[in-house]
Amino acid sequence: xxxxxxxxxxxxxxxxxxxxxxxxxxxxxxxxxxxxxxxxxxxxxxxxxxxxxxxxxxxxxxxxxxxxxxxxxxxxxxxxxxxxxxxxxxxxxxxxxxxxxxxxxxxxxxxxxxxxxxxxxxxxxxxxxxxxxxxxxxxxxxxxxxxxxxxxxxxxxxxxxxxxxxxxxxxxxxxxxxxxxxxxxxxxxxxxxxxxxxxxxxxxxxxxxxxxxxxxxxxxxxxxxxxxxxxxxxxxxxxxxxxxxxxxxxxxxxxxxxxxxxxxxxxxxxxxxxxxxxxxxxxxxxxxxxxxxxxxxxxxxxxxxxxxxxxxxxxxxxxxxxxxxxxxxxxxxxxxxxxxxxxxxxxxxxxxxxxxxxxxxxxxxxxxxxxxxxxxxxxxxxxxxxxxxxxxxxxxxxxxxxxxxxxxxxxxxxxxxxxxxxxxxxxxxxxxxxxxxxxxxxx
Amino acid sequence: xxxxxxxxxxxxxxxxxxxxxxxxxxxxxxxxxxxxxxxxxxxxxxxxxxxxxxxxxxxxxxxxxxxxxxxxxxxxxxxxxxxxxxxxxxxxxxxxxxxxxxxxxxxxxxxxxxxxxxxxxxxxxxxxxxxxxxxxxxxxxxxxxxxxxxxxxxxxxxxxxxxxxxxxxxxxxxxxxxxxxxxxxxxxxxxxxxxxxxxxxxxxxxxxxxxxxxxxxxxxxxxxxxxxxxxxxxxxxxxxxxxxxxxxxxxxxxxxxxxxxxxxxxxxxxxxxxxxxxxxxxxxxxxxxxxxxxxxxxxxxxxxxxxxxxxxxxxxxxxxxxxxxxxxxxxxxxxxxxxxxxxxxxxxxxxxxxxxxxxxxxxxxxxxxxxxxxxxxxxxxxxxxxxxxxxxxxxxxxxxxxxxxxxxxxxxxxxxxxxxxxxxxxxxxxxxxxxxxxxxxx
Numbered sequence: 001x002x003x004x005x006x007x008x009x010x011x012x013x014x015x016x017x018x019x020x021x022x023x024x025x026x027x028x029x030x031x032x033x034x035x036x037x038x039x040x041x042x043x044x045x046x047x048x049x050x051x052x053x054x055x056x057x058x059x060x061x062x063x064x065x066x067x068x069x070x071x072x073x074x075x076x077x078x079x080x081x082x083x084x085x086x087x088x089x090x091x092x093x094x095x096x097x098x099x100x101x102x103x104x105x106x107x108x109x110x111x112x113x114x115x116x117x118x119x120x121x122x123x124x125x126x127x128x129x130x131x132x133x134x135x136x137x138x139x140x141x142x143x144x145x146x147x148x149x150x151x152x153x154x155x156x157x158x159x160x161x162x163x164x165x166x167x168x169x170x171x172x173x174x175x176x177x178x179x180x181x182x183x184x185x186x187x188x189x190x191x192x193x194x195x196x197x198x199x200x201x202x203x204x205x206x207x208x209x210x211x212x213x214x215x216x217x218x219x220x221x222x223x224x225x226x227x228x229x230x231x232x233x234x235x236x237x238x239x240x241x242x243x244x245x246x247x248x249x250x251x252x253x254x255x256x257x258x259x260x261x262x263x264x265x266x267x268x269x270x271x272x273x274x275x276x277x278x279x280x281x282x283x284x285x286x287x288x289x290x291x292x293x294x295x296x297x298x299x300x301x302x303x304x305x306x307x308x309x310x311x312x313x314x315x316x317x318x319x320x321x322x323x324x325x326x327x328x329x330x331x332x333x334x335x336x337x338x339x340x341x342x343x344x345x346x347x348x349x350x351x352x353x354x355x356x357x358x359x360x361x362x363x364x365x366x367x368x369x370x371x372x373x374x375x376x377x378x379x380x381x382x383x384x385x386x387x388x389x390x391x392x393x394x395x396x397x398x399x400x401x402x403x404x405x406x407x408x409x410x411x412x413x414x415x416x417x418x419x420x421x422x423x424x425x426x427x428x429x430x431x432x433x434x435x436x437x438x439x440x441x442x443x
Numbered sequence: 444x445x446x447x448x449x450x451x452x453x454x455x456x457x458x459x460x461x462x463x464x465x466x467x468x469x470x471x472x473x474x475x476x477x478x479x480x481x482x483x484x485x486x487x488x489x490x491x492x493x494x495x496x497x498x499x500x501x502x503x504x505x506x507x508x509x510x511x512x513x514x515x516x517x518x519x520x521x522x523x524x525x526x527x528x529x530x531x532x533x534x535x536x537x538x539x540x541x542x543x544x545x546x547x548x549x550x551x552x553x554x555x556x557x558x559x560x561x562x563x564x565x566x567x568x569x570x571x572x573x574x575x576x577x578x579x580x581x582x583x584x585x586x587x588x589x590x591x592x593x594x595x596x597x598x599x600x601x602x603x604x605x606x607x608x609x610x611x612x613x614x615x616x617x618x619x620x621x622x623x624x625x626x627x628x629x630x631x632x633x634x635x636x637x638x639x640x641x642x643x644x645x646x647x648x649x650x651x652x653x654x655x656x657x658x659x660x661x662x663x664x665x666x667x668x669x670x671x672x673x674x675x676x677x678x679x680x681x682x683x684x685x686x687x688x689x690x691x692x693x694x695x696x697x698x699x700x701x702x703x704x705x706x707x708x709x710x711x712x713x714x715x716x717x718x719x720x721x722x723x724x725x726x727x728x729x730x731x732x733x734x735x736x737x738x739x740x741x742x743x744x745x746x747x748x749x750x751x752x753x754x755x756x757x758x759x760x761x762x763x764x765x766x767x768x769x770x771x772x773x774x775x776x777x778x779x780x781x782x783x784x785x786x787x788x789x790x791x792x793x794x795x796x797x798x799x800x801x802x803x804x805x806x807x808x809x810x811x812x813x814x815x816x817x818x819x820x821x822x823x824x825x826x827x828x829x830x831x832x833x834x835x836x837x838x839x840x841x842x843x844x845x846x847x848x849x850x851x852x853x854x855x856x857x858x859x860x861x862x863x864x865x866x867x868x869x870x871x872x873x874x875x876x877x878x879x880x881x882x883x884x885x
Contacts, residue, residue: 088814090818107822149698150697150881258593372482
């Protein structure tokens with residue numbers, strides 16, 4: 001093997017305790033900085049501890065509506081001023097609510113970092129919720145919900161979560177919301193949600209790129225060190241038991257030529273001990289090569305789908321572990337049977353040694369690719385903090401993956417997957433037969 | 444390995460090194476572009492073929508894209524799925540793309556493993572099998588891909604818009620191809636296309652990453668040198684005639700959301716007016732991300748956002764200006780807000796376009812577009828895959844210096860240039876307007 005060019009001396013070492021600096025602050029925030037001067041770019045990536053789980057179903061969409069409006073006006077800037085400042089320097093800056101946490105971040109040239117931190121502090125700490133902007137955002141969300149109703153992938157996803165989680169569980173509701181909930185949310189609701197939920201406690205900010213660590217810490221401290229905001233505590237999530245039967249629902253989206261299906265399960269939390277074996281199992285099932293075993297069966301052998309893969313959400317709560325496929329409406333049942341067959345195989349048989357070794361090599365070998373950009377590094381450092389993985393997580397990553405046994409993967413599959421008890425959502429045209437177009441269908 | 448063959452007479456690739464980029468042509472006609480980047484221990488390798496949907500004719504539309512799929516279906520050396528599995532096992536990613544002017548394949552790997560990519564690409568340039576069974580199986584996969592596209596109103600409208608904008612040129616159909624052609628094309632059609640266009644003299648190989656360029660050139664020569672040049676390439680003679688007046692199309696479909704697209708005929712990437720058009724696009728609809736992989740920034744401070752979205756006529760607006768080999772389209776698109784109509788959005792869009800036709804933009808707007816491009820360039824430099832894409836892509840319609848000199852050209856654009864191209868190319872007689880109108884439901 002050729003020796004890589006030495007002397008440039010950067011980036012070939014995996015980020016760890018020696019290169020990531022971490023500081024905790026009295027207001028509850030944690031800031032992490034990793035210097036990287038190989039390009040003149042700085043990325044900020046972080047989380048705030050609020051999300052759509054903090055909203056009752058009757059107000060579905062409130063968390064996302066709130067973050068959208070944060071960007072619409074502050075005590076010092078109008079909506080147009082905010083975006084003029086961001087876009088004038090070619091930067092990107094965003095705050096958006098997820099399920100368990102809200103993410104924020106920016107990407108800019110290093111010279112624009114002070115502006116990015118000032119803008120983030122302004123929109124997060126001093127929003128004014130201008131009435132006119134609230135109405136603009138409301139209209140945009142309603143149009144988006146309209147588009148969703150005509151989008152088979154999104155309708156399959158919406159339906160899948162409703163099937164998978166109990167109605168009382170916040171994961172069952174749409175994070176975007178519904179027409180009736182978005183119409184009912186008033187400016188006061190947004191402001192109250194902000195006041196009660198958005199605060200510095202548990203905030204994580206990761207800064208990666210062409211900036212000295214001391215300067216990054218100093219600027220962040222100046223902007224956020226005195227901020228407290230909301231201090232409310234979250235109520236624990238209700239239980240999300242695994243399913244004991246098949247829950248299946250088809251949604252008609254008229255005029256479509258392809259059906260999208262999602263079949264899946266309640267999966268592990270990111271912090272559960274069997275997350276890693278489950279993640280390796282997921283790679284075998286629907287990622288490795290071109291979509292793992294599912295790709296081989298549904299796309300390559302069956303010739304049925306352009307895409308057929310699996311994903312494992314992880315996250316702070318029990319996210320989904322699911323399979324997604326886009327197939328001709330006439331092939332839905334065949335595809336479901338092929339998927340169930342592969343699920344059964346995951347549960348019933350240990351993964352052969354060579355296949356397991358190949359998948360481990362993929363997971364560990366692609367780490368340098370995922371750490372190539374500042375975004376990639378920042379994203380992983382934030383996760384390390386959010387899930388308490390430790391600053392040496394990436395450095396131990398290969399050892400952790402390589403220590404997983406076939407028995408552990410099978411045990412995780414048996415715990416979470418079941419070929420005879422799952423949620424299945426299908427979104428596609430009404431009349432399956434009339435949508436048959438390909439001559440080879442059924443061959 | 445099969446590469447260990449009898450000794451060949453020494454060849455001397457013609458090499459030019461400029462601003463850290465090594466460009467060489469092998470004896471068999473393969474163009475090689477190599478750029479060292481030691482920021483991370485990774486490398487990317489691309490093979491770009493000068494053939495895309497713009498080279499296709501009726502009856503075999505979609506053939507370039509289908510051939511791309513077949514190159515993942517195996518050679519004797521790397522049978523079906525072997526490439527996917529090998530690249531994954533070595534910690535890499537790979538993919539292929541087909542578009543108007545090109546078909547391309549890439550692998551990005553830990554730098555020490557990049558020779559695997561060379562071997563895969565050299566092999567499948569000439570040895571893909573196209574087994575009849577695999578052709579049949581892939582037919583349904585590609586039809587499924589097309590059906591997935593058809594699920595999107597944007598695709599349905601875009602397909603009709605493109606067909607209306609081009610009467611003659613191969614740019615008139617979508618890269619995926621027409622359904623009837625996907626149903627009827629034969630293995631012979633696919634294989635003939637492959638044997639015609641897949642040859643070293645129709646390919647640009649690009650590598651960016653942590654390697655020593657001259658050493659890698661020797662390895663590229665070793666891997667590809669034995670591939671013989673192909674026959675003379677067909678000459679495409681299609682020239683789109685002048686457009687004589689505005690064209691209008693309507694697509695009716697399900698859903699409850701309406702969309703508006705406007706496509707203006709604009710020159711090819713090499714044309715001197717292309718760069719001022721990039722600035723015009725940024726002023727009207729925001730900065731582009733300079734990537735096929737998305738990115739870019741928001742566009743809330745752009746003129747069209749203020750005129751259409753701030754005024755609550757549209758939910759979003761975007762612009763697309765694609766660098767191409769032959770004249771193509773500058774497209775503006777908007778999602779019509781609930782309770783509004785495409786006609787209202789079109790009227791507001793026209794009013795805004797008239798302003799940029801009547802008055803030159805402010806110097807500050809041009810400066811902003813240049814700053815945005817500078818930032819996008821810096822972001823792109825973080826990723827070897829992104830750089831490999833641009834060095835190869837620019838060779839498909841110009842040469843790699845088009846990409847390298849992009850910021851310099853932008854910096855020379857004046858407000859008068861932008862005003863001139865707005866007056867020239869935003870003429871209604873040069874455009875095709877498309878409305879997607881939903882059949883309102885119950």
